[in-house]
Amino acid sequence: MSVDKETVAKIANLARIEVSDNELENTMGELNNILDWVEQLSEVNTDGIEAMTSVVAADLPLREDKITDGGYREEVIKNAPLAEHGFFAVPKVIE
């Protein structure tokens, strides 16, 4: 599996990462190197083997339905570039 320049540009756009045209070539090469390396895994026969989700045998921890968090608006919006009337304020987005 490998990616072309167009795919790299698309992925970059989806991830909102700016990759300029002259960086594209280089990024494509790096990504393809990684893909080639991961490709080695396909040499192993994994038929009938369940996907591994964790390296430790653990169960998903569950919480009780209790209100234990929140209620600190000033801290939550503290790092926002702009906040007004307790809201985050962002450039207008309408679809």
Add this chain to the structure above:
Amino acid sequence: MSKLYPGATGNWEAVIGLEVHAQVISESKLFSGSATAFGAEPNTQVSFVCSAQPGMLPVINQECVRQAVRTGLAMGCQINLRSVFDRKNYFYADLPQGYQISQFKDPIVGEGIVNIELEDGSNKDIGVERLHLEQDAGKSMHDQHPTMTYVDLNRSGVALMEIVSKPEMSTPEEAAEYFKKIRSLVRYAGTCDGNMDQGSMRADVNVSVRRPGEELGTRTETKNVNSIRYVMQVVESEIRRQIDVIEDGGRINQETRLFEVATGTTRTMRSKEEAHDYRYFPDPDLLPLEFSQQFVDDLAKDMPELSDAKKKRFISDLHITPYNAGVLVAEKESADYFEALLSATVEKSEKPTSELGSLVSNWVTGDLFGALNKLGIGITSSPVSISHAAELLSLQIDGTISGRIAKEVFENMLESGKSPEIIVEEKGLKQVSDTGEIEAMIDEILANNVDKVEEYRGGKSKLFGFFVGQVMQKTQGKANPQVVNQLLKPKLDD
């Protein structure tokens, strides 16, 4: 046989599927301990987890898991003992993580069937494809500032159930009935409040058209439709629009559309240059969700009675007409009120439940609903309490007042909020059942109307009603009609 829609070039049929988003009833959010209550000040129910601060990790709320399973059981669905959370990646101002935690490949609930009843009395099974758990996004407000959008993250991370139907509906009515049924099921199961005004329940409506029996056409998806009537309007206008486009030689684009309340039609959302590409992958912060069959069985044991079962029981055990039973179970609050009133009336009147079902159901669906409709209020804000209503019905059952007087007392109760016993006492409305008193009255009336008595005896039997009316007039409607009939008949027929 699905309904056909005529076009200029022949008949068409519609294929409709619904994705219903139902907010889970829980105290705290799906993956964080902040509160879920509606209407709080902006960003006051937000933790570092739901605002996606770096390094924060999700921990799942077990009540949300239970609620999803309960909902699945209510729809007769297969429950998956193992399910997986995935990340659905997209950027939007009210989605601080940059992805929504959802379930893509392995949802918690699989296939099931819900049955809908249509206006013509027929029934139809609609398949449920799946139900999965996911996070809700925050709320964007675009109209508060000329150049800015305000974002409130209180809703961010609240648990949602997305219930996906199979594309098995073919008319606006079927889509509406299905949506109603899902709402009824989650409300009876206590898993979602079904409040569409507050956005607790909304539907994405998928519509396509095709020539009868042919391959599926291209579908459009209209997002966030938040009333049953709007669902019908979306389906109607999309069917019409798609037929027109195709018959004019055009093509339907697979696209997301918006419903415009003002016109009752849909319009295309300004489509982004990139088609949606969510790049789902298993969320590395969450292990698969696993539970035992025992866990499911325990929840199944505690499931409340749902509307279909309740309706059946009302008809078979309480001898209520199917129509009344349908009206009573349509909203959980109505059924709850009726059942509470029935048992209060049974207790007060000491009559068996099976004898009172019909009377109580007629009163609730007739007198009470009529009055509430006039006042424009719902049953939960009824000005007449269960205990007052039971008192009123008991007065009627034990013969203290007649049915007619009961209506009068009810009017008075609505206005004054007084107990019916007090109203009857104050206004002297007690029914006269004293045979001696009534007999004396009858004798007097017969003596004063000798000519009418002659006519009656001469064969004009319709005059019987006239004599009853006279007695009622004399007692201002308080004479027990049965006693009047019993006494009057032999005297006239003498």
